[in-house]
Amino acid sequence: MYVKRKQKIMIGVSLLVITGLLVSGTYVYLEYYMTKKETPLQQTSVPLDEQISPLENQGVVLEILRIRDRDLINKLLKPGKSWENKPTFYFISNMDGLEYVSKDVTQHGRTTEVMFNTWDTIFQENKIMKDVPEEQETSVITLTIMEQTKSGLLGRKTQNIERDSFTVTYDFRTGRWSGKDSFKDKDGYGYYLGDTFEIWFNIYQIDYDGDFIPYWTEVNVLGTDPTVDDSKLDPDGDGIPTAWEWRWGYDPFTWDDHNNLDPDLDGLNNIEEYKMAKWFADPFIQNIYYEVDYMGKGGPFDPAHILFEETKQGLIERFAQHNIKLLIDDGWPDGPANGGGQVLPHIAKISQDSGMMLQFYDHYFPDERKGIFRYLVIGHGGGFQHPSKNNVYDTTQIAYVSARIKPLHNIFNFVLGGAIPTARGKRVQLGSLILHEMAHSCSIDADNCHFGGIDNISMGTYLFPNKQYVATWGQYHSVLNYLYTNNPKTFDLSDGQNGPPYDQNDWGYMFVGYFQYNANLIEEPYYSAGTGETLVKSEFRITDYTYDANLTKQYIDYIGDYSPMEPIKVNWSVYRLNDKTKNPEYPEIKIFAQPKIITTRQWVLNQNAALDINGTLQFYSFDKLMKDKTQ
Numbered sequence: 001m002y003v004k005r006k007q008k009i010m011i012g013v014s015l016l017v018i019t020g021l022l023v024s025g026t027y028v029y030l031e032y033y034m035t036k037k038e039t040p041l042q043q044t045s046v047p048l049d050e051q052i053s054p055l056e057n058q059g060v061v062l063e064i065l066r067i068r069d070r071d072l073i074n075k076l077l078k079p080g081k082s083w084e085n086k087p088t089f090y091f092i093s094n095m096d097g098l099e100y101v102s103k104d105v106t107q108h109g110r111t112t113e114v115m116f117n118t119w120d121t122i123f124q125e126n127k128i129m130k131d132v133p134e135e136q137e138t139s140v141i142t143l144t145i146m147e148q149t150k151s152g153l154l155g156r157k158t159q160n161i162e163r164d165s166f167t168v169t170y171d172f173r174t175g176r177w178s179g180k181d182s183f184k185d186k187d188g189y190g191y192y193l194g195d196t197f198e199i200w201f202n203i204y205q206i207d208y209d210g211d212f213i214p215y216w217t218e219v220n221v222l223g224t225d226p227t228v229d230d231s232k233l234d235p236d237g238d239g240i241p242t243a244w245e246w247r248w249g250y251d252p253f254t255w256d257d258h259n260n261l262d263p264d265l266d267g268l269n270n271i272e273e274y275k276m277a278k279w280f281a282d283p284f285i286q287n288i289y290y291e292v293d294y295m296g297k298g299g300p301f302d303p304a305h306i307l308f309e310e311t312k313q314g315l316i317e318r319f320a321q322h323n324i325k326l327l328i329d330d331g332w333p334d335g336p337a338n339g340g341g342q343v344l345p346h347i348a349k350i351s352q353d354s355g356m357m358l359q360f361y362d363h364y365f366p367d368e369r370k371g372i373f374r375y376l377v378i379g380h381g382g383g384f385q386h387p388s389k390n391n392v393y394d395t396t397q398i399a400y401v402s403a404r405i406k407p408l409h410n411i412f413n414f415v416l417g418g419a420i421p422t423a424r425g426k427r428v429q430l431g432s433l434i435l436h437e438m439a440h441s442c443s444i445d446a447d448n449c450h451f452g453g454i455d456n457i458s459m460g461t462y463l464f465p466n467k468q469y470v471a472t473w474g475q476y477h478s479v480l481n482y483l484y485t486n487n488p489k490t491f492d493l494s495d496g497q498n499g500p501p502y503d504q505n506d507w508g509y510m511f512v513g514y515f516q517y518n519a520n521l522i523e524e525p526y527y528s529a530g531t532g533e534t535l536v537k538s539e540f541r542i543t544d545y546t547y548d549a550n551l552t553k554q555y556i557d558y559i560g561d562y563s564p565m566e567p568i569k570v571n572w573s574v575y576r577l578n579d580k581t582k583n584p585e586y587p588e589i590k591i592f593a594q595p596k597i598i599t600t601r602q603w604v605l606n607q608n609a610a611l612d613i614n615g616t617l618q619f620y621s622f623d624k625l626m627k628d629k630t631q
């Protein structure tokens, strides 16, 4: 890397601080720290500027970005029509004792009730602001979701029930909050998973220069200018501006390999996570992005092949249950041109082998999204997952016909696959088909798993199944099993509860980043087939770096059982830069993680590190530094 001349002046001051940091940094998401080497530098750094809000009237803002009801999938799996009723809900925020009830909207002395009536409030953001006494250090913020249910004759009685609630404490010096949600917690920062709702939110304070890095942090920790917007400036030239690096705990003044860093192993490098920040990307939590386009109607008895909202919600929920955030653009208001929700020309049968998907992939799927999103086309006939271009498995075609007026078609689908032609049945069936292909794109297929329950066509038909099949693979309750793909009771992958050899825990093989890599794997036979046990510690070559067994051991001793993709464990490999004089801009240490699962051998760059004079690994931690200063 190089530093532009102008910027050198700017980072001069902060280098002092940063140098101190590198030798004292630790891991935040582990509760224990490595032996800390205090350095004189850290002790002689500039005296603290204790002011909190000298440039601006102090105030705190709570943004409620999205509230999603989690219950729909349970209703979809139950006979009846309960799935048709959308929930009605509102929120109550409490900021330092000041309560705001979102449903009561008062205008001209009259109060009317305004409530959400949807499964998912995505793109209906709300913002609550509160004035705070100058120099107050923290604010306590509680958010509660209230659901309104109806009862009695014609539903005339209503009842407001408290569903989910969380409290966090916001720190005006650091801009971080903690409590029921905190930085690098297990389910994501600015995210709360309740029993009934999941909630995305953000908290910040009124900020003079609009980069939302607090004055105190700019002056005392970063050494940036509290009057200059740092949301676009990139002093270390690594492609990611200061504000994002600060938010997610990277050093804004040290070049990071963000093009390759993928700490959550979801296949989105940090540059891509940065690009997707507006759409809920968290670099430490796995995200799956799908763009969905669909074919228009095929004739008077063939309505458009849309993605049902209920189907979408079911899919999102299944992944949410495993701490994977699935985001589906089927018509986002601020997506790029050619984004999701486009109506495609109707083609009755899309052939996988003749590559007919290329016409959609080239002209309806924006290039800027390739490598970040997977692309799903919902059509009339056929279903598969196949590369559209090159050998990247990022494209899926799913088909269904929702017409009730096609009795033969419906009978055929029921006898063969168990598809029930009701509105509810269609929604579950479509979701199951999509989940089936999604699982393939996350490394789960028969070959990778060495497991015969997946895509096995010997099941016979749904109404007349092969008895031998039912007795064996029938134990595998997964949409990957053709016996259950269309079953209106399944809509899930297996959790492996029936044990081997005829069941497997699909979720335990979920490698989200797989769709980026599967074409070019490093062929190294080091797994014992079927057991998932590592036989030979794998090393691979990366340019300018060499595998270091001692440092790898040191790192594993330090990190213990922690995995960036729980509950799946990972193998670690630590690599050291060969020649620091030749490549002074490169990080000295690169740490790679490899999912400890049978379905992949991919190594992914997890983080950079440095070495101190004793050969001990050192990690940059912004939050540790802030913590030291605030104590």
Ligand SMILES: [Ca+2]
Pocket: 209, 211, 213, 218, 224, 225, 226, 227, 228, 229, 230
């Ligand atoms: Ca600034």
Ligand SMILES: [Ca+2]
Pocket: 233, 234, 235, 236, 237, 238, 239, 240, 241, 242, 245, 252, 253
């Ligand atoms: Ca940067």
Ligand SMILES: [Ca+2]
Pocket: 261, 262, 263, 264, 265, 266, 267, 268, 269, 270, 273, 283, 284
């Ligand atoms: Ca990532």
Ligand SMILES: [Ca+2]
Pocket: 291, 292, 293, 338, 339, 340, 341, 342, 364, 365, 366
């Ligand atoms: Ca599109």
Ligand SMILES: [Zn+2]
Pocket: 295, 296, 297, 298, 299, 302, 303, 305, 346, 348, 379, 380, 401
């Ligand atoms: Zn059609």
